[in-house]
Amino acid sequence: NTIKAKVEENVMPHLPEGMSESVQANMTSAVDHMTAAVEKIDTLACGGLDQLTEKVPALKEETPELIANSKETATSYFTLATNYMASFSVAQVALKIVDSGLDVLEGAVSLTGVVSEEGTAWSSIKKIHTIANTVRINGNKTAVSTKARKI
Secondary structure (H helix, E strand, O other): OHHHHHHHHHOHHHOOOOHHHHHHHHHHHHHHHHHHHHHHHHHHHHHHHHHHHHHOHHHHOOHHHHHHHHHHHHHHHHHHHHHHHHOOHHHHHHHHHHHHHHHHHHHHHHHHOOOOOOOOHHHHHHHHHHHHHHHHHHHHHHOOOHHHHHO
16 A cells, blocks of 8 residues: 555646546556455465364474474484384494404593593594494394394
């Protein structure tokens, strides 16, 4: 309506007689068409959003809850994929080599006397070693091949 008001104030008085009624009619028609189009788009958008939340009920949840559920689901799928990949013989051999290497590294670091400090390289090495061991063991449990289970 602000554009319409500006046109009526600034343009319409300067038009020749008879022309202003024609312009007014055309402008009113254009505004009506635009209003109808915007209302239709709004209806489609709202309807589409309703359909989307109907098809995906998780979108109705509060944002923090949705984020937490999404993280949990992603973590679960990542863990399943990791365990699947670790179930292959080649991966078991690689993880066993990493495990042995980290054992040697932990032994060398423990000789330096830096073992008790939290938040240092020692705690990072321990964390990596624990994760690698867990992945190797879980992969071994899901391994189909008897060769992979023996590693």
